[in-house]
Amino acid sequence: MEPKPAAPGPCPGDFRVAEAAAAAAAASSLNPAEARAEPGRRAPSVAAVLPAGGSGERMGVPTPKQFCPILERPLISYTLQALERVCWIKDIVVAVTGENMEAMKGIIQKYKHQRISLVEAGVTRHRSIFNGLRALAEDQPNSKLSKPEVVIIHDAVRPFVEEDVLLKVVTAAKEHGCSDYDLEFGTECLQLALKYGHVNAKLVEGSPDLWKVTYKRDLYAAESIIKERTSQHICIIMDTKEDENHVGHHLEEILKNELNHVEVTSGALCPAGRDLKQIILEQCYNYVCVNVMSSDFEETQRLLNMLEESNLSIFYPVVVISVYFLDYKSVHFDQKVENLMQIREYAKEVRKRNILLCGLLIYYPQDEQKLQASLREGATIITTLIKERNSGLVGQLLIA
């Protein structure tokens, strides 16, 4: 399964501490396993410099690529999120041009990025990096930055960096000498380090996801990766556990079968399912609220309140699909649809907080085969809404 999108916030305890201990091991050239056995060992101070002062000529759009939106959030915010979730990176210094300084401050504020300092970019990438390094090296009286032992240089336009590769870089920075091979096949940064910093260097294998957003097509690729990652977990909330034969349960079964590569959790606002708060904490970005008993928005509203309180949608759009049922025999089709059209108002409200709410009415015949076909159509609509995260469909009542 794909890794979860980077999570915001503080490091959640033991795992990160162990990783920091491994970083400490790297600093002192110890085996990481040894450092884990010695939790008291001092971790090296690590900072990161993000060059973000380019104009993105090859992208061919007026906005520098680091500020181009992906699912309505600037690309650089994804990169910052990926770095700030690594708790052993103490400071993140971002180099931006004077003209983009205010926009950058706005991004930091809006997405609550932490441990970020800004410096003025230079006319070349190397000069931007140099400015970032200088801010970390100098002991300026009013600076909250302190001189780190290891600095990670990471392009602001490489949003998918994982903690393990950063750890490998920090380890290599401390452990390895420079080989002719690295100099021959490394990037020019290695040569710079050797020539001007008089420090050795080692080339570390990264993952294919570490690629750089350079051309317009790369923005589409990045968006697809993010959509795929946020679709990996779906929570189905049923307003009843009774009546096992209700079509609502059949829909749940069909969804589980169709989405066999996706984690499908049955959450509940009632005690029968997994604790919804926990599921939200685990960063599930997709909720299917199956209303078997009711034809109002009470359950959906409760879920929306919990999502809003959690701030989950600050980084990624959260998809909520509220599902209702009506059989062909019912004479209340118009009335039911009219009631459900209220979804537009709810959707408009929560859209402001990056929650994409849609309604789905499954209008089903009694005939078993046709019923299965209606349910499969409903399941297809649900999976499409989740995979596409299309804000254009927000507030729509779809009928299967």
Ligand SMILES: Nc1ccn([C@@H]2O[C@H](COP(=O)(O)OP(=O)(O)OP(=O)(O)O)[C@@H](O)[C@H]2O)c(=O)n1
């Ligand atoms: N004067 C510069 C030029 C580039 N960069 C940064 O260096 C990274 C990698 O560079 P590149 O992909 O070449 O970005 P651009 O220079 O913006 O792109 P282009 O070459 O297409 O103009 C980007 O995060 C970019 O913002 C920088 O900080 N300062």
Ligand SMILES: O=C(CO)[C@H](O)[C@H](O)COP(=O)(O)O
């Ligand atoms: O990683 C880098 C240097 O270590 C840079 O991102 C890279 O050199 C820029 O490459 P290009 O101009 O070919 O897109």
